Amino acid sequence: MPLRVIVLAKQVPDTKNVTGEVMKPDGTLNRAALEAICNPEDLNALEMGLQIRERYGGEVIFMTMGPPRAAEILQDALCRGADRVILLSDRRFAASDTLATSYTLAQAITTHLSPYDVVICGRQAIDGDTAQVGPQVADKLSIPQVTFVDATPEYDGAKFRILRDLGRVKELVAVAPPVLLTVRRTANSPRWPSARLVLKYRRARCAFDIETEARRQQTRVDELLERLRPRGLFIETWGAEDLNADLSRVGISGSPTKVKKIDNVVLKGRDLKLYGADDAGVRDLVAQLVEERTFG
């Protein structure tokens, strides 16, 4: 039986690639200047989904929740081999914490994508580093979760055998679908977009882009859709109504956690005492450390 795999992803600021250009003169980070990328471990999740499809047959659906701009990572996922991509986007989803995010994602899955076999998420996103959305989606779907997965699972037609890496502990577990997995970056190396798929999908766009285009060209939205859909260039875009969502559980109203404040990390600049790199300098340093009893 072919497997339906749903990969959940997030567009994030590239916090691992902080160069001088994104630092403000006061030494703090200019967050708006960071590049937006697909969260790295979500690409590992996509790769795992594609490997499952290649080994056992089925389809890979790649879904994100975010602003219209997040369609960028969906277009990229099509170019890497996803069969179908979905954007969950609605002003009312803004400022979601992990609880509201997991509700929204799970709502999309239960209303439109069931039955499914595997949901795969990256272990955590590099902006929030919470690692919470995966387990919370699993809870909302009432399915088991296997976190910190370190290799593509083996499937015998009834159960998955899955390797987990918990740091000092490694576990091999068995579980029947449907199940949610969260994937570590060490699980695989994500494939690059293929040239053939890039040519095919480089103009794929979401409903927001199409509305703008229709206004500019003074055509009707459904006319544009008629042209784009058969060529796979329309990125499905769902809002709160499409998900039949309880509005008290999405966005800011569905988010119990609030940000009280944000402090920028500024290098403290201590009174640094420099010593020479030669024998004399090193001897002076050792004398200082012995005298103040830092050694011993």
Add this chain to the structure above:
Amino acid sequence: MTQHGEIWVYAEIEEGSVASVSLELLGKGRELAQVLGVPLSAVLLGHRARPLADVLFAHGADTVYLADDARLAQYTTLPFARVLTGLVRDKQPEIVLYGATPLGRDLAPRVASQLRTGLTADCTDLQIGTYESGGHLYQNKLLQIRPAWGGNIIATIVSPEVLPEMATVREGVMHVPEPVNGRTGKLVEVPVNLDNEPAAVRILERTTHPRTVDLRAANIIVSGGYGMGAKESFALLEELASLLGGQVGASRAAVDAGFIKADHQVGQTGTTVRPKLYIACGISGAVQHRAGMQESGKILAINTDPDAPIFQIAHYGIVGDVREVLPRLIKALKGKL
């Protein structure tokens, strides 16, 4: 509302003992409990785990809720989440704290989702304070403080309108309180009802690699970065560390380059340490690394680049090549110690 519920610490079992992060949380939990004027409790789920309750009492727990059952002998998500969620619903604590370990980060989000409450991940500090929003002042709230955006910002998070307030807390950033031998408390045995719960995930194999190095216990850490240049140069760090009775640490760049095993990694994705002396050799001091060592008593940095950020947080510095400076340092120490 002035009546507060208890503060709970989820007591994680690691290789048959209470995980040190759980003991660290009892220390912090005691501080918070004093501010709120409430008892501090620990929740212990396991099998034949009764003796561990005494460890929890000795470290400050007033009450230990013990759920003891063969089906809880090893951690699996669903049974543990079910028992803990039921207990929270029954006793209604104010705050529940977990270690930000793989187990804590697997369990806590699931419990938070069931309870539809807030959860903040990987906190590095917790305080009690106020939160103001829309003209409403919330008092005695748990301020959950954590780095985000790769450590470039520090966020303070609150869950003003839901209970319990929940957080996972990074290992090694809080102090284990001194145990008081013979200190006792109230033991509450919790009934375990898992009869209709099939074991969804079955553990087929489980292998544990012993901790080859315990950086958190070290007084002196000699740490190497990418600037060490080669795996062989780490022998210099070993020699210096053994001379000083310390341990060898490393930056992520050094681990990624294959110079040393990941057990030795200090920083946001490694271990958080606060030794008496931290010697950073060929480490530039990326924010993710600083997050794991900047609370060290004294920091000595050795680096060829005088503008490296590590010098901004160091107390002592030598601008020079570690491969030349370290042999001199070892020689000078052999003369002194």
